Amino acid sequence: MPEQSKIRLSRVERISLKSSHFKAIYPPTEKIKTIIVNSFPALGELAALRFIEWVQANPGGVIALPTGKTPEYFIKWVIHFLKTWDTGETRVELEKGGIDPGKRPDLKTLHFVQIDEFYPINPDQHNSFYYYVNHYYIEGFGLDPKKAMLINCAEVGLDAGDTLESLWQNNVVDLSLRYRHEKNSLELKQKRALGKIDQWCQEYEEKIRSMGGIGFFLGGIGPDGHIGFNIRGSDHFSSTRLTETNYETQAAAAQDLGGIEISRKRKVITIGLGTLTYNRECTAVIIAAGEAKANIVAATIQSEPNTLFPATALQALPNAAFYLTKGAACRLEEREITLIARKKTISNEMVEKIIIDLAIKKQKRIIDLDQEGFNSDRQAKEIIKNRTTMTSCSAAFPI
Amino acid sequence: MLGCLPYIVRHVRSATNTHYFITLTSGFTAVANHYMQRILTLLKEFIDSPDCAALMEENYFDPENIDARNRDVWQYLDGVAANANTMKNEGTSRRLLRNLITIYKVQDIDSIKLCIIELEDYFKSQYPGKKDRNDIQQLKGMCREWEAECLWGYFGWDCSYMLHQRLGFYTGDIFMEEPTLERDVTPLVKVMEKIQPDVITVALDPEASGPDTHYKVLQALTEALKRYEIKTGRTDIKIWGYRNVWSRFHPAEADIFVPVSLNMFSIMQSAFMSTFISQKDASFPTYEHDGPFSELAQKIQVEQYQQIKVCIGRAWFNEHLSPLIRATRGLVFLKELSLEELYHHSRRLRQVIENR
Incomplete structure (x- = not known):
């Protein structure tokens, strides 16, 4: 586990960390550096600044950027900075964030790697990730399309004359065909296609590795902790592959795909956790906003590497980080205690919250909680300290 | 809710x-195309029925006819009470027909049938999750508004208390x-x-x-x-x-x-x-x-x-x-x-x- 002094922080991160009033990491509870920002746009801005900082230092590097709603402000900020780079206002903004405005980043030099994609999906569909990355990153950021490694399902594994629709009727892909004999001519074609897709995935992986691996990765985190489509249970050494998803991922994808009935059937092609960590110098940043993500974020940051929490694989990377809004960070134990300890006065609501949590944890009525119980819980102990003038629990906490 | x-x-x-x-x-993004296809099928059956003809006769489907809007709901809820799919389907079809007339300004049976065929083709040909054109967004949204009217109809609130x-x-x-x-x-x-x-x-x-x-x-x-x-x-x-x-x-x-x-x-x-x-x-x-x-x-x-x-x-x-x-x-x-x-x-x- 990294010690505080050994934590690597970029200039952008140091500046952001300073204004967050937290340390980068609280060992031994936390296993990976984490920066908290005040708002969803600020999260996007920090990610954008870190990205630009990385590009300035790594022209020609390999990047992998996320799809979905989470990167909304990241995309907006990067485009804003690029478009207004030479204006006085933006230069001040960049400098304030830790970027040298004298060194305009050249995004055309970058190699882009698409992280994942549903399979099968027509790449022309607006809800394909292929469409998304083309629209927002290749066009939006002005990347060089020739240097982009994309997952175009219409070109992966198909024989001449075949289409995704003719090969995978109703979008059903039976992965058991990898291991069993086909029963008819369609299954024969499908089996052949699966073999080709698997080979394609291996070559995709080889290409990434031959470039030295991914240099900058930005991703969100799913409700089950997935990064890319590396769902809960994924091997930390996994590589690019065609694979299944789990219910949580299907539910999260339902809105994009037009219903769970559709997303249940879809398989996915995703780079692996091993792909991500192949380059030990990779700057891997996970961004998360909102209380809905707080539990999975806390479990991931506070857990030893474990296949139950895919993003714990990133602990192998000294440059990896979580960037969170306050809502997403609200279950990080040490930071909560730090916050309580810092407060001169604690609101009754906060006191209520801690006492209720303690009662539930101990499975005891509030009225039956005793000093020992409070002392056994760090948050409860902190509020006792904070209200030391009181002599008994019932007097201290008149709820 | x-x-x-x-x-x-x-x-x-x-x-x-x-x-x-x-x-x-209205929440139109949460209405799946296969659901729309299903209720269009119900409407196709209903539209040739004598009951539909009688309702057309009495100007039941006039978009301004508030009483008839309420009757759509009551028909449906009577079907819930009777545990009768035919009655519920009729309620659903009546409202869908009213919505088609409101959006597409179709009046006679032939134009309505044509409209249904066009819509069926549309829902069949779209990939799921594709952003719909405005009229379809409105139609899907009105389906959810209808559901809200039925829900509050459960508790005795008629359509005049629903504002979309x-x-x-x-x-x-x-x-x-x-x-x-x-x-x-x-x-x-x-x-x-x-x-x-x-x-x-x-x-x-x-x-x-x-x-x-x-x-x-x-x-x-x-x-x-x-x-x-x-x-x-x-x-x-x-x-x-x-x-x-x-x-x-x-x-x-x-x-x-x-x-x-x-x-x-x-x-x-x-x-x-x-x-x-x-x-x-x-x-x-x-x-x-x-x-x-x-x-x-x-x-x-x-x-x-x-x-x-x-x-x-x-x-x-x-x-x-x-x-x-x-x-x-x-x-x-x-x-x-x-x-x-x-x-x-x-x-x-x-x-x-x-x-x-």
């Missing part, structure tokens, strides 16, 4: 209370627009002036933890209430914030705890499953539960009851003088806010979400 239904039901049972249900966005606003920020795009004053807030002020509310319920999700629509609705409502307060001088309006399947209140955040009995669970399940037909198959579920929202809502309310039972002891419930408390098997958590508190809450949320 599920996050506050048990409390609302208790209030609307009293004839001295008036209840309006305002849909600010279809606010413009709700576009179906991945990154939605922000509400604007003229387009989204002004219509809401007019609604306030019409209904003069004492209590308003609204989804009060924390930062980025519910649908983006909930957040934008909250911002539009807040702005409308500010304007309404200035216009009328009313400061006594209460807000009941609810959370539902997307996020929950910690008990310390809530200040209204509503007992939910098994009886109320049955009502909630039945009302949801019988009326929110496009949603009951849970095409767009949460990651927490593989099933209808009403099942998840019940699960959450039971968990909330268990929390409070631990905190105050089971005896408080089991030995209570009130049979309602003794019958409690779930709890709804709500947060009551004054207007000032709502403004403060919305401002804080806006700061976190938009940095403004």
Whole structure:
């Protein structure tokens, strides 16, 4: 586990960390550096600044950027900075964030790697990730399309004359065909296609590795902790592959795909956790906003590497980080205690919250909680300290 | 709706209370194409029936015919009561036909049939999840508005108490627009002036933890209430914030705890499953539960009851003088806010979400 002094922080991160009033990491509870920002746009801005900082230092590097709603402000900020780079206002903004405005980043030099994609999906569909990355990153950021490694399902594994629709009727892909004999001519074609897709995935992986691996990765985190489509249970050494998803991922994808009935059937092609960590110098940043993500974020940051929490694989990377809004960070134990300890006065609501949590944890009525119980819980102990003038629990906490 | 239904039901049972249900966005993105195909098939069967011909004769499908709109709902609910699919299907078909006439201005049977064929072709040819053109968004949205009318019809509220606003920020795009004053807030002020509310319920999700629509609705409502307060001088309006399947209140955040009995669970399940037909198959579920929202809502309310039972002891419930408390098997958590508190809450949320 990294010690505080050994934590690597970029200039952008140091500046952001300073204004967050937290340390980068609280060992031994936390296993990976984490920066908290005040708002969803600020999260996007920090990610954008870190990205630009990385590009300035790594022209020609390999990047992998996320799809979905989470990167909304990241995309907006990067485009804003690029478009207004030479204006006085933006230069001040960049400098304030830790970027040298004298060194305009050249995004055309970058190699882009698409992280994942549903399979099968027509790449022309607006809800394909292929469409998304083309629209927002290749066009939006002005990347060089020739240097982009994309997952175009219409070109992966198909024989001449075949289409995704003719090969995978109703979008059903039976992965058991990898291991069993086909029963008819369609299954024969499908089996052949699966073999080709698997080979394609291996070559995709080889290409990434031959470039030295991914240099900058930005991703969100799913409700089950997935990064890319590396769902809960994924091997930390996994590589690019065609694979299944789990219910949580299907539910999260339902809105994009037009219903769970559709997303249940879809398989996915995703780079692996091993792909991500192949380059030990990779700057891997996970961004998360909102209380809905707080539990999975806390479990991931506070857990030893474990296949139950895919993003714990990133602990192998000294440059990896979580960037969170306050809502997403609200279950990080040490930071909560730090916050309580810092407060001169604690609101009754906060006191209520801690006492209720303690009662539930101990499975005891509030009225039956005793000093020992409070002392056994760090948050409860902190509020006792904070209200030391009181002599008994019932007097201290008149709820 | 599920996050506050048990409390609302208790209030609307009293004839001295008036209840309006305002849909600010229709929720068309949560209506799957296969559902639309299914109800178009029902309509195709209905349109050739003598019953349909008779209704056409009496100008039943005139978009302005409010009484007939209510009859759509009553027909459907009679079918629920009789457990008769044919009656329910007729109610659904009547409303779908009315919606087609409203949107496409078709009048005679032949044009309507042509319209149905075109729509069937459309739904068959679109890939799922594709952004729909405006008329389809409206048609899908009207299906959900119809479901809301059926739901509140359960409790005796007719269509005149349902106001469908279809606010413009709700576009179906991945990154939605922000509400604007003229387009989204002004219509809401007019609604306030019409209904003069004492209590308003609204989804009060924390930062980025519910649908983006909930957040934008909250911002539009807040702005409308500010304007309404200035216009009328009313400061006594209460807000009941609810959370539902997307996020929950910690008990310390809530200040209204509503007992939910098994009886109320049955009502909630039945009302949801019988009326929110496009949603009951849970095409767009949460990651927490593989099933209808009403099942998840019940699960959450039971968990909330268990929390409070631990905190105050089971005896408080089991030995209570009130049979309602003794019958409690779930709890709804709500947060009551004054207007000032709502403004403060919305401002804080806006700061976190938009940095403004």
